[in-house]
Amino acid sequence: MGKQYVSLLVILLTASVFLFSCSNTVNRNAGALEFDSIQINEVGHLFGDTAKPGCNIAIHFTYVSTSSDNKLKDSLNNYLLSASFGNKYMTLSPNKAIRLYKENYIKEYLKDLEPMYAKDEAEKEDSSSMQAWYSYYRGIESHVQLYKKHLLVYRIDYNEYTGGAHGMYMSTFLNIDLHTLSPIRLDDLFVNEYEEALTDLLWNQLMADNKVATRQEVEALGYTSTGNLEPTENFYLNDKGITFYYNIYEIAPYVMGPIEITLPYEIMSHLLSDDTMVLNEVRYNN
CATH class of the missing domain: 3.90.640.20 (Heat-shock cognate protein, ATPase)
Structure with missing residues (x-):
């Protein structure tokens, strides 16, 4: 019985040292931030007809899911949403912001291109070239590149095709000082x-x-x-x-x-x- 007690004590002490070490590793960075992501991939077809061209929107958005400081978490998410999608989305929850951004993108595409497509179709333009010309794409992907002490480096990759010879793409980097929550x-x-x-x-x-x-x-x-x-x-x-x-x-x-x-x-x-x-x-x- 005594040997079992000593063995159990050794295990508990070892575990406590391990957990203490892990805790120090995790919490040495400001706010003890943890991250998650939201992913969507949706197509909106002209006139709701899957045989017609459409717009594809794909989003992979990384946000702060938990933190030891809720004010820091909320402020960071507002900033990341604003940088990724625009100021009008910054005060929304990540899920709601992305859903609304997706809906607005598809709605604007249909509003702008359905009249043009109907006119081209009526004039019997070449259907194969029309398919390519009216097939739009927008991709937004973000991730944490570095999180160390009071520094958060966040990358946003943006990719868009709106007809033509090739699409456009760009990457933006945010280096955020977690002392001041400023770039x-x-x-x-x-x-x-x-x-x-x-x-x-x-x-x-x-x-x-x-x-x-x-x-x-x-x-x-x-x-x-x-x-x-x-x-x-x-x-x-x-x-x-x-x-x-x-x-x-x-x-x-x-x-x-x-x-x-x-x-x-x-x-x-x-x-x-x-x-x-x-x-x-x-x-x-x-």
């Missing part, structure tokens, strides 16, 4: 008058990534043919550095896709501000 901007991360020096670093990294020695060689590859290379507010943080993300057409043609340039913290340490607590947590507390 982190470049001005929060860098010392004053950083722009020119940071632009030089971006050029140097882009040359290194493409294994060329001059800016002219980079330009010959197609970079900066659609826009100037300069620091963008569309970036994301991690424990290694800052990645600047340029969507299609921002600095390169569609065929080259989005461009990512990652600058390690070490090479821009002279430009980084020491006052940004969130950045210091990410850089120095691994």
